[in-house]
Amino acid sequence: MTESVTVLKGVGPKLAEKLERLGIRSVTDLLFHLPLRYQDRTRVIPMGSLRPGDEGVVEGVVEHAEVVYRGRRMLLARLADGTGSVTLRFFHFSTAQQQGLVRGVRLRCFGEARRGQAGLEFVHPEYRSVNDGSTVDDTLTPIYPATEGLHQLSLRRLTDDALARLDRLPDWLPPGVLAGAGLPDLESALRTVHRPPPDIPVAALLDGRHPAQRRLAFEELVAHHLSLARLRARTAREPAPPVAVEGVLLKQLTDRLPFSLTGAQQRVIRELAADMARPHPMLRLVQGDVGAGKTLVAVAACLNAVEAGYQAAVMAPTEILAEQHFHNFREQLEPLGVRVAWLSGKLTAKARREALADVAGGRARVAVGTHALFQGDVAFDNLALVVIDEQHRFGVHQRMALREKGNRDGRLPHQLIMTATPIPRTLAMTAYADLDASVIDELPPGRTPVRTVAVSDARRAEVVERISAAVAEGRQAYWVCTLIEESEALQAQAAEDAFASLTDALPHLSVGLVHGRMKPKDKESVMARFKSGGIQLLVATTVIEVGVDVPNASLMIIENAERLGLAQLHQLRGRVGRGTTESSCVLLYRPPLSDIARKRLDALRATTDGFEIARIDLDLRGPGEVLGTRQTGTMQFRIADILRDQDMLDSVKRTARSLLDRYPEHVDPLIERWLSGSEEYGRVG
Template sequence: MASLAGDPVTQLRGVGPKLAEKLAEAGIHRVEDLLFHLPLRYQDRTRITPIAAVREGDDVVVEGEVRIADVAFGRRRSLVVRLQDGSGTLTLRFFHFSAAQKNALQAGTRLRCYGQVRRGASGAEMYHPEYRRVEEGESSVEDTLTPVYPTINGLGQQQWRNLCGQAVTRLRGAAPPELLPPLADFPIGLVDALSFLHAPPPDAPVAALRDGEHPAQLRLALEELVAHQLSLQDLRALQQREGAPALRQGEALLQQFLAGLPFSPTAAQQRVIGEIRADLAEPRPMLRLVQGDVGSGKTLVAAAAALLAIASGYQVAVMAPTEILAEQHRRNFSAWFEPLGIAIGWLSGRSKGRARSQALAAIASGEAGLIIGTHALFQEDVAFQRLGLVIVDEQHRFGVHQRLTLTEKAGAEVGRPHQLVMTATPIPRTLAMVAYADLDCSVIDELPPGRKPVDTVLIDNKRRDQVVARVAAACSSGRQAYWVCTLVEESDVLQAQAAEATAEELRTALPQLRVGLIHGRLKSAEKDAVMTGFKAGELDLLVATTVIEVGVDVPNASLMIIENPERLGLAQLHQLRGRVGRGDTASHCVLLYQSPLSRNGKQRLGAMRASNDGFFIAEKDLELRGPGEVLGTRQTGLMEFRVARLPEHNHLLDRVQAIAGEIQARQPQLAGPLVRRWTGSSQRYAKV
């Protein structure tokens, strides 16, 4: 059977070079691409509603005769058309119109209109409805639900409906091939699923379509998720094809390091170190994600991996998303590694002049065995002598491309360096299966002994004075506290101003306390000095923006106030809460919210109060905010599916892994066409 896979869109009626260029912007190059450009939702235009029966908020089709069309002058000039059908009168209002449009809407013209009904000064109205002239004797309405397609500037819904309609018409004669193994338990095949979703019948179950649970949607979602899984596994194979240094030295150095610690690693840490040791010994790149809850000891695991690489004669790069976290790593690794004679390099965006030149020279010569920094590490002028291991902290803050760019700096004779990526934001298993299918996953599912759960309470901002008194009581007993200011705006300037105002307010209210302030606008040395002072006990209360979300470890801090927590996602709130509860004293987190709370806000803050389990929090966050938000803005490209939805389609993921494995083992020739079908020319990572 012939296929549409190779037919360019220019074969369709009405598609010339200009329209083809516009379609290419939306990733549409072939007729088959239009079949997989699926509707976002549907409108019901299959029945005409009498004007007398329309209700405010309804999306309806009405038909009637124009009684009058005139320009009304008020706060905004508008074209007002009165439409009458024998049962009542409806006003059509257009704020953008032309003289030709007004002239075409003469009294006596019969129109069929579709739009949302509003309540206006003169009764029921529609703003800018879709409409067309109805000829004498014409009575038929749409015989299917009307699709609403994703679009770009310059392409209207009518164009999409026309083009996709042409593609569906050609579907029966030149169907795209089935690329999945036979699915006996799916009641609908590929061709029927595509035909149905582009033009559902009037009696189609609208609720199931809205929720993504119709069998046609599930059939295509399954295929799309399989294609996504295969594309990430292709990326993994591409990276591992180049080989990596087998790092088999360092056992003695690792044992020396562990013996010098004032505590013993947990069983979970030892298990994950063992998994990493086995990976590093292989002549192919380790690609491993380590996730664990706040305070589970991921940094110690990273240090163990770094020692194995350094003892084998290779350099290690540790990349963190913020200077504060990078500086925290520098302090920890320096305390651990300098007694072992390991030189540490430092590079951030603020490294300038002579300091930067010296750092670059130490990295290039191999003098620095461990190099810690921010995104500055993958800038063009940074050259490593022998980069054998890349450790990326808070992976979700970086895009996949950024991580892979750093691994390209290893040098031709090294191959690909091993990769260890870490996150303190627990990722739901279902999401990890999709977003990190190119990585092996290790979970540190045990907290160090003595860690107490943090007691979390919700307090209305109207009781702010009581919260201030609570801070005074905690600090007067020798404990320390955080006060975190949050703003919706991403602006460092506005966040800094809010934190400064709060710090001033608290200094006035609590003159007996030593109050510090930290925000993103401070210079690196200033932030370092404030954090060092707080850690040393020279400050009682630290007012901060969310820059302290990760990496700050002050065991004496036992109280955290988070102002306006309803503005933050659950994962970020959980990260902030993790800054307390690091000592042996009972710790508390106060969520000082602004009432009234939205329904979503109540659910999020209720989850925080109910549980300290990061994986429970992550599942709830996924349910409430969706995968793009949970993974972080830099990762959202991973989750831009056409049909598949998470978490609604989580139940398909075990099946997806099984099918992807079957294709790779038995029908590898299907993998390429399947990935191309769903990712088109933008196969996301293989070019990196």
């Protein structure tokens, strides 16, 4: 079944090229090019029950048809069935079509209902003339992922040819696995999914829960798990500099701290030290909720690398976050005599030259920066540890490029990956199966729960009054401006407008402003004044999402809260509740709220637990969004769905282990079948 797709009837060089754009090179690739969804053409829908966005079959009689000119030439036909009517609209049509669409002709149409000027419309529907006794299709119609110049009819025809060769396809899953789970064999699963029989339970198939779909989803998850296990095994064989130290620098650091590390921080620091002492690369994911103290854990790991005579690099996805890490690391490390370098895209040529020389010459033991850290002209003296913050915002190639910076005589650096977005176990089991995971599941003592309320924009004056009352009690407050637009200029403008109106409304308060377009020096100055209490109300864009720690700030107002995702709202809320005073977060929204926005705001009001927030976020947005992989095209399963299929994950792990132990010759063919040699997003090396 590895034979080229060109053995199929009608596949010449041009069609083969189009199929290759979809990753289809062999007959097997075509069989595993599975339907995205199904169209239900098995029943006729009364026109009177149609709503905008509904897709389906309607049947009726043409009442009126005409060619009109409204900016462009188009053919309109009015179709009615006694319960209602729809307009059929064609922008491209032949004379034969025009002659066939006449009053009294009975048609059956398939399309999507849209709002039109005179009621609902079907634009360019599929249609045919019918007799009163003719039947509708008796099966669901598969819709495949397609590409330009390759139509669904062609894909269906080619799939029919491939299905005729299905009996030659090997089944790589261990015998006995399917019987226990009540799943069908591979051949019948593929036939069912590509060509659903007339008696199939339609609801189960449309929901992706039919046993045939679950059989294929199970195999895809096994292949995915195997690919990550193989990556992990490959990494475990590679050499890395063993970092075994007594922890002298770490003790000097903790002795200087005005507080004690939490038990969770101490446990994770021990896990990192044990990993780094081995002669193979550490690959550890550290998760911690907002304010759990991940930065100190990363500082401890860097200190161990430095004590062993090596360098460490810390990479963050945004300039703001990288800058905050730089200040934190410098504040903790420089009193211990450890020099920290700063590398970002915004450095002047002279400052960049100096930083590069410090890193290459080994004078700077720790380098902090954005993706500027892995550009071609950056060279390290002897890099032993790479710390990547919010790793799901980086692509595989960026992470690998930074790792290669530390490739010295074939030895690779250890990697510590941190995230403040708690990842539900379901997702972590699948997306990060190649990583060891640690959780900082304890907040520092003295933290107070944040009370969260959602308030309509109509009550804005009350909210402004609340700021005045909080400041009168000696507290400080944040006012966060949000915009959907990514443009820093527009965000800065929104913040400046809010700053002007709040300064007018609260003339007795000291109001500060910080946004992404300010010069770093000005930004630092404002933040320093806010930290010292010189500014009572800080107006900011979402630049303060991470890393700002002002224990006296006990009130946060998030404007247009309905525009932000759940994880980002939770991050912002984490800026308050850092002291002993009861803190509040006000979600200021503009009604009407969409259903998903209402669910987000309800979730924030109900809990401050980051893992529960993450679980709800996963339900609302899906794994591709939560991991930030939707844009990079990674983690796009063909048929599996992590949420829907999570009940199979434990069995998937057992099956993958069985294949590796007892059927190693099945592993490569399975991975090739589902991943076609593509680089996995979970790959860190």
